[in-house]
Amino acid sequence: MHEMGICQGILDASLDAAKAEGATRIKEIRISVGELTEVVEYALQFAFEALTPGTLAEGSVLLVNHIPAKSRCLQCGAEYEHDRFDSTCPSCGNPFSENIAGRELLIDSLEIDTGDEAPEDGE
Ligand SMILES: [Zn+2]
Numbered sequence: 001m002h003e004m005g006i007c008q009g010i011l012d013a014s015l016d017a018a019k020a021e022g023a024t025r026i027k028e029i030r031i032s033v034g035e036l037t038e039v040v041e042y043a044l045q046f047a048f049e050a051l052t053p054g055t056l057a058e059g060s061v062l063l064v065n066h067i068p069a070k071s072r073c074l075q076c077g078a079e080y081e082h083d084r085f086d087s088t089c090p091s092c093g094n095p096f097s098e099n100i101a102g103r104e105l106l107i108d109s110l111e112i113d114t115g116d117e118a119p120e121d122g123e
Pocket of ligand 1: 090092093094
């Protein structure tokens with residue numbers, strides 16, 4: 001299950017960032033995952049549950065933003081979203097395209113507790 005390794009990487013980076021901010025706790029980790037990474041969210045959440053106990057991220061929420069795969073047709077230049085199995089151009093039927101999105105695996109933001117009584121920003 002490659003999600004375990006991916007999750008460990010996300011968690012390590014999040015913990016480093018949180019500690020640098022003086023966090024006492026991580027409340028939420030938001031990530032973006034491209035369709036083409038083939039990461040299964042269920043498996044990622046399972047790994048997160050397994051890896052976070054005993055860390056600053058214990059009890060936090062992992063929010064996953066899914067990014068669809070997108071390609072540009074090498075023949076007509078059309079840009080279109082597609083699934084991971086078929087990237088044929090919907091405009092001209094050309095199977096040759098250049099991938100432009102869907103391989104992302106990023107931490108977008110962290111919500112942390114610093115222990116101060118900071119007022120809620122009412123997000
Ligand atoms: Zn095309």
